[in-house]
Amino acid sequence: MRPSKVRAGVRRWVIDRWASPAGDGLLDALRAVARGDLTVDPRPERVGPSGAEALSTLVKRVGALVLAARASRSLHDAAPAALAAASARVGEAAARERVSLERAVDDLAWAAGRARELHAVAEGVVDCSERSALVSLNAEIEGLRAGGEAARGMSLLGDELRRLNQRGAAGATSLAEGLTELSAALDAARVKVESAREALRALSDEAARAAAAAEGARRAERALGEALEGWSLVDDETAARARELTAAAERLAGEAAALRARLGAVDGAAKEELARALAALREAAGEG
Amino acid sequence: MTDPDARRWLRVRVGDRERELPARSLRAVLASPRVTAVPDATAPLAGLVVWRGAVVELLGDGARPPAAAVVLADGDRVAALAVDAVEGFVDDPHDPVDVPALLVGP
Numbered sequence: 001m002r003p004s005k006v007r008a009g010v011r012r013w014v015i016d017r018w019a020s021p022a023g024d025g026l027l028d029a030l031r032a033v034a035r036g037d038l039t040v041d042p043r044p045e046r047v048g049p050s051g052a053e054a055l056s057t058l059v060k061r062v063g064a065l066v067l068a069a070r071a072s073r074s075l076h077d078a079a080p081a082a083l084a085a086a087s088a089r090v091g092e093a094a095a096r097e098r099v100s101l102e103r104a105v106d107d108l109a110w111a112a113g114r115a116r117e118l119h120a121v122a123e124g125v126v127d128c129s130e131r132s133a134l135v136s137l138n139a140e141i142e143g144l145r146a147g148g149e150a151a152r153g154m155s156l157l158g159d160e161l162r163r164l165n166q167r168g169a170a171g172a173t174s175l176a177e178g179l180t181e182l183s184a185a186l187d188a189a190r191v192k193v194e195s196a197r198e199a200l201r202a203l204s205d206e207a208a209r210a211a212a213a214a215e216g217a218r219r220a221e222r223a224l225g226e227a228l229e230g231w232s233l234v235d236d237e238t239a240a241r242a243r244e245l246t247a248a249a250e251r252l253a254g255e256a257a258a259l260r261a262r263l264g265a266v267d268g269a270a271k272e273e274l275a276r277a278l279a280a281l282r283e284a285a286g287e288g
Numbered sequence: 289m290t291d292p293d294a295r296r297w298l299r300v301r302v303g304d305r306e307r308e309l310p311a312r313s314l315r316a317v318l319a320s321p322r323v324t325a326v327p328d329a330t331a332p333l334a335g336l337v338v339w340r341g342a343v344v345e346l347l348g349d350g351a352r353p354p355a356a357a358v359v360l361a362d363g364d365r366v367a368a369l370a371v372d373a374v375e376g377f378v379d380d381p382h383d384p385v386d387v388p389a390l391l392v393g394p
Binding site for chain 1: 298311312314315316317319356374376377
């Protein structure tokens with residue numbers, strides 16, 4: 001066979017072997033990956049040497065991403081539900097306590113108002129005692145002016161009235177002071193309870209926001225699950241096969257390079273043979 | 289029982305000073321009396337009060353409304369003394385008031 005024919009045949013073999021089928025195979029493989037199929041065959045005879053390497057890397061990385069997403073989903077899929085349940089419980093408890101505190105605020109306000117009313121009553125008792133003391137004092141004065149037994153009787157009556165008035169006034173004064181302190185304490189307690197009620201209201205609002213966030217996380221988790229369901233499983237066996245195919249593609253690439261070298265060598269030998277033939281012809285022509 | 293004859297003094301407080309009034313001069317004690325001012329009056333006349341339907345002179349400095357007024361009499365002369373507190377009857381006066389001299393009049 002002539003060297004030129006050998007070279008053309010090799011070139012045609014290379015083109016048939018690597019160019020056209022590789023383009024179609026790579027395109028098919030990429031379409032499969034786009035559909036979620038990571039079990040595509042990345043062998044070089046199907047997708048070409050360069051396509052095999054790129055496709056293998058793509059499949060490997062996308063597969064790792066899908067596996068990581070699935071692992072993360074299995075790890076965290078219960079968290080949003082637990083968070084939503086906890087938020088609901090916190091919100092319900094806060095609502096119950098808030099109702100109780102609102103009643104407590106009303107009760108404290110009523111008690112403080114009642115204490116102020118009783119304080120006014122106690123002040124009235126003090127005023128009555130003072131007026132009674134004045135009456136007893138005037139009675140004694142009248143007795144002193146009358147003199148004799150009348151003076152003694154009025155003096156006795158004045159003494160008793162004064163003692164009673166002193167006791168009543170002292171008790172009423174103590175009662176009024178205690179009621180003043182009680183009213184102040186009730187007002188302070190009401191302010192604190194109102195503050196606690198506001199804190200519970202804020203806690204209830206936070207629980208509602210946490211529940212909403214948990215619901216959003218659940219929706220995102222469901223969406224991720226639906227997206228992951230469309231992908232074919234990528235396991236270690238497939239990855240090993242991909243690695244083998246990549247190695248095979250690399251070996252084939254090396255063989256192609258060696259073939260090209262041999263083709264160049266054949267081309268050089270043909271040139272030498274042609275030179276020798278021409279020299280022989282020239283020599284023959286010179287002799288003739 | 290206390291002997292009325294032994295309690296002959298009524299202790300009152302005027303400002304920060306305690307004084308005693310003789311029981312024989314006492315007629316009545318008025319609480320928070322309603323005082324009618326007298327135009328161009330000078331101390332010791334602080335105004336007028338009503339006691340048992342009669343108009344009585346109120347003696348005092350007139351600097352503030354009196355907490356009480358003690359009606360005093362010496363013969364036919366009757367007047368009221370403005371005080372800040374009535375402490376009660378005592379037997380031992382420390383600073384007795386000379387009522388006849390007080391009621392000579394402004």
